[in-house]
Amino acid sequence: MVELGNDVVARARLGDPDAFREILAAFERPIFQTVYRLVGGRFPTEVEDITQDIFLKVFRALDRFEPERGVKFSTWVYTFVKNHCFDVLKKRRVATVALEDRHPAGGDGAADPPGPTLSPTEYLIGDELGRIVSSAIAELSDEQRLAFVLREYEGLDYREIAAISNCSEGTVKSRLHRAKESLRHALRTYVR
Amino acid sequence: MNIDDSTPPAGSQPSDSLEGDRVLREALEHWEAPRPAAGFAARVIAEWEASDKGRVCVAFRSRLEEWRSGDLSAANAALCAEHAASCEACAEEVRDAAAVERLLRAHRAPPVPGGLADRILARVAPATGRTRPRAVARTALLAAAALLAAIVSLFVSSSTDRAARDERVPQLVRTESPRAISPFDRIEADRERRLRTVLHSVRPDATGSFAAKSTRIDSLSRPGGNLFHVALRRAKSETTTASPSDRSR
Numbered sequence: 001m002v003e004l005g006n007d008v009v010a011r012a013r014l015g016d017p018d019a020f021r022e023i024l025a026a027f028e029r030p031i032f033q034t035v036y037r038l039v040g041g042r043f044p045t046e047v048e049d050i051t052q053d054i055f056l057k058v059f060r061a062l063d064r065f066e067p068e069r070g071v072k073f074s075t076w077v078y079t080f081v082k083n084h085c086f087d088v089l090k091k092r093r094v095a096t097v098a099l100e101d102r103h104p105a106g107g108d109g110a111a112d113p114p115g116p117t118l119s120p121t122e123y124l125i126g127d128e129l130g131r132i133v134s135s136a137i138a139e140l141s142d143e144q145r146l147a148f149v150l151r152e153y154e155g156l157d158y159r160e161i162a163a164i165s166n167c168s169e170g171t172v173k174s175r176l177h178r179a180k181e182s183l184r185h186a187l188r189t190y191v192r
Numbered sequence: 193m194n195i196d197d198s199t200p201p202a203g204s205q206p207s208d209s210l211e212g213d214r215v216l217r218e219a220l221e222h223w224e225a226p227r228p229a230a231g232f233a234a235r236v237i238a239e240w241e242a243s244d245k246g247r248v249c250v251a252f253r254s255r256l257e258e259w260r261s262g263d264l265s266a267a268n269a270a271l272c273a274e275h276a277a278s279c280e281a282c283a284e285e286v287r288d289a290a291a292v293e294r295l296l297r298a299h300r301a302p303p304v305p306g307g308l309a310d311r312i313l314a315r316v317a318p319a320t321g322r323t324r325p326r327a328v329a330r331t332a333l334l335a336a337a338a339l340l341a342a343i344v345s346l347f348v349s350s351s352t353d354r355a356a357r358d359e360r361v362p363q364l365v366r367t368e369s370p371r372a373i374s375p376f377d378r379i380e381a382d383r384e385r386r387l388r389t390v391l392h393s394v395r396p397d398a399t400g401s402f403a404a405k406s407t408r409i410d411s412l413s414r415p416g417g418n419l420f421h422v423a424l425r426r427a428k429s430e431t432t433t434a435s436p437s438d439r440s441r
Contacts (some may be wrong), residue, residue, distance in 0.1 A: 017313065020313060020316055021309065021313070024309040024312060024313070025309070028304055028308060028309055029304050032301075032304045032305075032308065033301035033302075033304075036301045036302060037301060040301075048305055048308060051308065051312075052308070052311060052312050052315060055312045055316075056312070056315055056316065059316050129295070129299075130299055130300070133295060133296060133299040134299070152296065152297070153301075173258070173261075173263055176257075176261070177257040177258055177261070177263075180257040180289075180293075181256070181257055183292060183296065184257075184288060184289050184292045187292045187295060187296075188288045188291075188292060190295065191288065191291035191292055191294075191295055192288070192291075
């Protein structure tokens, strides 16, 4: 995770478009992919919209960021990710995604074409395994999924995850271990 | 194919079919018969968990992820390593955990859609544009406060020199930029200047207290009403009731 200097945030507060670009360049990929892993299992077509909404919330709230309190900017940003994704999951527990929206012809939901290093068969197997893994992650509780994604895919330490989740480090560890245990039971038949 | 070739000899087909059905039924019954009763597996697991070895395995597996994450104490980690080396079932559990971890790490999220940053920036401009009106409002507020301070300082002045007082009002208009004074403020300033001219013509020896009273007169007058008449009346009454000592000041 790239940590931005406070000067970039200060310039963004003054409305400097270059500062906004720097923040986007640093956080666009991790935020998009975290959102995908947190809510993509249920709302695969809304990941980009949710990412946009999160960035808008962050930019609007820049005046409230207080680096003098010792909070890292990345931790502060991930708090918005967590809050917004949990709101989405809470408000729309039952996903109502039309089939044509899920797989539009040539649209965002369409699967990526096979890469040059994979045969079509390998690609299909990999794609199917990807769906199974996504489904297993989606089955975790929201809190367990957050801990797992931030730790395993974004590489955040326990302290940062605890600050984002608003709980103790011990709770984070417990959630993470339970998440891994659930995933082991759900996926072990596919790795034997 | 000749249809006659596929037709079985008369009389043999029904009995063979019935015999086949009977054998199949028996086979199915025979196959279903040895299935364990409900809860059998659960009972076996419970018995195993209650045994000495089972208890160790259960404890090991409940701490497996902690052990693999390095979150156990050194003593407990050593116990786990010892058990994994001696128990084949638990060693297999460890291998499963490692394989699942590799599978999860290989799981890639889709790449960021092209142009996402531009789309966000396009939405950022109107979203953060609210700062501009705020800045304008702050500037206008500061200008109004400066104007008010200037007016107040003008009226509480104790100077009785008419020339000096006449000098102040034009200064008020000169020192502030035209943009900072609203049309309403300009009319007000003009009214004040004319009022003070009238009052001074009635009472050239007006003091600071008199100037303050004239301000109150102004505040009593209705918009578009008889401002000057009210001011004149009040000034005249002040003139008649004022003591000679006051006048001589």
